[in-house]
Amino acid sequence: MHDTPPAVPDFTSWPSFPFEGDLRVKHLDDPVPVEPPRKGEGNRECTACAAPDDAYIWVGERWRVRAMDRPTGLPMVLILESRSHLDLGDLPNLLAAELGVMTVRLEKAVRSLDGVARVHVNRWGDGSAHLHLWFLARPYGRLQLRGTFLSLWDSILPPISEQQWRENLAMVAAWLAEFGGRPLAEPPRIQWQAPSSIGAQASPGPVGEDDGVGVIEAAEEIPEPVDGPTDAAR
Template sequence: MPDTPPSVPDFTQWPSFPFEGDLRVKQLDEPVPFEPPRRGEADRECTACNAPDEAYIWVGERWRVRAMDRPTGLPMVLILESRSHLDLGDLPNLLAAELGVMTVRLERAVRSLDGVARVHVNRWGDGSAHLHLWFLARPYGRLQLRGTFLSLWDSILPPISEDQWRENLAMVAAWLAEFGGRPLAEPPRIQWQAPSSLSPTSPANAVEEPEEESASVIEAADEIPESDAAADLSDPSADPSEPDPAPQAGPAPDNAPDNAPDNAPDSSPSGAQNSAGESEEADEVEPRKAPDDQQGTTRTPQS
């Protein structure tokens, strides 16, 4: 008589169950006589013992906290590890007491993040012999993510933005550092917008914009702030693609006021007004040269 496949359990109808449709239960494998060693057992290398402190977001004297290598679907997923190569049942009384304190402290730090309703704390230990506890943040308002399937939803949901992820890591590390230890997570870079990007750009610059997207805005601003500022102050109407005529057009207004009083007749009122207007424009263009001209005129009677 063929084996009847087991019926699908009732939790597949729960709102928190992440799958739907026709489901069937896998066949259960036969038990093995000897389980394979976990990481850190027998001749298998321990990943946690060989990891440097730089791979963690916070490190203390006896505990370390690390994150995933990239953003995931949940606001935060962290792992609390002991520095000593011990499993949960091997902890001495001092570390066992500290484990309770660190669990509460890390849960509060993760729950303080914006948009976090609950923090699930899990310990499986089937993959590594080095003690590690998982802290999974459930997003606020996502009632479908409640319960035991939160770890599955973490792989199903689209990952959060990297900036938000790094900001959350930095906040948790800073929270833990208030009680000791050293925070290693840094907040994301602030993407400052260069002043030149706020002004209207010419079609030539519009074509070059896709090439600048590969670098950050702050790096682009560090490369061209002084040249753009000088071009904008010298001639706002000048074409950025032709920077050479702008410096050549600068000396022309300086020479015109110097030659105009010598060639223009003194008896002409209009000529006097024009020369006065030109001198005022010259003073506005180069205010630093006005004191030198005044000193030159005052020194002439003394000689």
């Protein structure tokens, strides 16, 4: 007797669902007896612990904030990490209390950017054992991007300009630095270039031609397919 695939869920008809057309639900794989180790578990290297401060936009005594390596479709996507190699449920009381404070500060900083309506705060943690929270800015007026599927839209929308992205990073870093720590993101430099003749005009370079790396493509959150319980996940 053949298995009957489950019906397509109701959320595929929501206005926020990014796809249309014929859809089919995948068959659910059998559960594995032992889950593969995440980054930072067992003998697997922790990329967060190995990352230098200059890979972040803001650093403090116990927390660091980093961005994607290039612009993506949303106005801002940031990750809050603890310096200590701990997961969410392992935080001592001091860091647990500071996590609440840092979450509020970073949410306010991102929401203060022009054109940002809401900030989604997410924690998955399936790929890395080092605590990291995601902050995703939803553009103002883009009601279709509300809710569950914002991280998917980040990979679908065309990337914002690199200049605007760098300005946003610098503003968030400066905002956080008002409470301490060091801002490491700088705004883009203005190119003061005189035209060669009176009638000449400077032409801007290409903007947004490269595809950005969206939230769901980040290595920490997408384990590779495994053939057995001992295979490593990304």
